Amino acid sequence: MRAIGVHAPERRLTNAELSTQVDTSDEWIRTRSGITERRIAGPGENPSDMGAKAAGQALQRAGLRPEDIDLLVVATMTPDVPFPATACLLQAKLGLRKDIPCFDVAAACSGFIYATQVASDMMRSGDYRRALVVGAEKLSSVVDWQDRSTCVLFGDGAGAAVLEKTDVKGVGLLGNLLGADGSNAELLHCTDGGSAFPPTEESVRERRHCLRMNGKEVFKLAVRVMADSCERVLAKCGVSSDQVACFIPHQANIRIIEAVADQLKVGMDRFPTNLDRFGNTSAASIPLALEEAWRNGRIRHGDLVLLVAFGAGLTWGATLLRWHEPKN
Numbered sequence: 397m398r399a400i401g402v403h404a405p406e407r408r409l410t411n412a413e414l415s416t417q418v419d420t421s422d423e424w425i426r427t428r429s430g431i432t433e434r435r436i437a438g439p440g441e442n443p444s445d446m447g448a449k450a451a452g453q454a455l456q457r458a459g460l461r462p463e464d465i466d467l468l469v470v471a472t473m474t475p476d477v478p479f480p481a482t483a484c485l486l487q488a489k490l491g492l493r494k495d496i497p498c499f500d501v502a503a504a505c506s507g508f509i510y511a512t513q514v515a516s517d518m519m520r521s522g523d524y525r526r527a528l529v530v531g532a533e534k535l536s537s538v539v540d541w542q543d544r545s546t547c548v549l550f551g552d553g554a555g556a557a558v559l560e561k562t563d564v565k566g567v568g569l570l571g572n573l574l575g576a577d578g579s580n581a582e583l584l585h586c587t588d589g590g591s592a593f594p595p596t597e598e599s600v601r602e603r604r605h606c607l608r609m610n611g612k613e614v615f616k617l618a619v620r621v622m623a624d625s626c627e628r629v630l631a632k633c634g635v636s637s638d639q640v641a642c643f644i645p646h647q648a649n650i651r652i653i654e655a656v657a658d659q660l661k662v663g664m665d666r667f668p669t670n671l672d673r674f675g676n677t678s679a680a681s682i683p684l685a686l687e688e689a690w691r692n693g694r695i696r697h698g699d700l701v702l703l704v705a706f707g708a709g710l711t712w713g714a715t716l717l718r719w720h721e722p723k724n
């Protein structure tokens with residue numbers, strides 16, 4: 397990973413403001429989830445726009461130009477439009493070359509980890525030297541703003557990473573684990589709006605195009621599967637949790653993160669979080685947290701970092717990487 401960039405919309409929606417819209421309270425949201433505010437994108441501010449800003453910052457930090465990129469993978473569960481891929485819209489906005497592959501990965505909250513793995517494998521086996529991996533979400537567009545059990549949890553934003561092939565041994569992505577369980581898809585899903593149930597006046601009136609979640613079940617599975625994924629990827633790489641400088645978990649709920657840290661017997665000082673200010677931003681959550689940890693000096697050259705996520709699908713993933721800051 398050569399550089400990382402982020403973008404969050406200006407508009408902050410606080411718990412206090414939400415409490416005037418649905419039957420909730422700042423106290424409930426903070427104590428049950430750890431969230432105090434989230435960012436909300438404006439009407440003309442779509443995942444490709446937020447992704448372009450995040451990618452622009454990553455390119456600038458890497459000292460690269462758009463034409464230096466050989467591959468673009470976008471992780472999103474809230475694409476700008478059903479088709480074409482948000483990656484193609486982003487390619488045009490960034491002015492990337494026209495001879496490169498650009499496509500989306502749909503793995504919800506695990507999307508950034510899936511996309512990073514796909515890009516890294518394509519770089520290893522193909523002619524691609526530098527890839528841009530972007531997680532960008534506008535969850536405010538699929539949240540049911542009358543459902544207090546979900547609308548308080550989600551937010552909008554984007555993060556982008558530049559991956560680059562290197563001859564340096566033992567740096568970058570060291571090990572990875574991906575998984576999915578479609579038999580539990582209904583625990584976190586959106587029933588209508590796709591080809592099985594195209595939108596109708598009735599479905600829109602009943603808000604069937606909105607996200608629905610069985611929070612309790614997802615919570616339990618998230619803890620078990622994220623802790624297990626960390627342990628398995630560490631074992632695969634022959635690394636102990638003590639050697640990991642920083643764990644970057646998907647930012648869904650502070651209680652989930654605390655439970656994962658507890659199961660791994662790792663202190664919360666090695667689990668930086670930012671969900672208090674951004675809420676759950678799905679595929680953007682890991683790059684937003686990773687960038688903040690790096691910017692705050694929590695991740696330094698040579699450190700081992702473990703990314704771990706769980707989300708709709710159900711999907712999950714964990715990636716162990718050694719942070720490497722090449723001298724340009």
Ligand code: UT7
Pocket residue numbers: 419420421424425428429505544545546548584610611612614615618648649652676678706707708
């Ligand atoms: O990104 C993918 C991964 N997503 C997640 O990991 C989310 C996982 N789930 C969660 O984070 C938690 O389950 C929630 C934050 C969604 C809910 O927390 P909980 O402790 O599981 O609460 P609950 O669903 O058991 O609800 C407890 C009570 C209920 O009232 P009764 O039935 O006990 O009277 C709810 O109706 O809290 C009520 N409630 C609320 N009250 C005030 C639910 N939402 C709210 C709300 N404000 N916003």
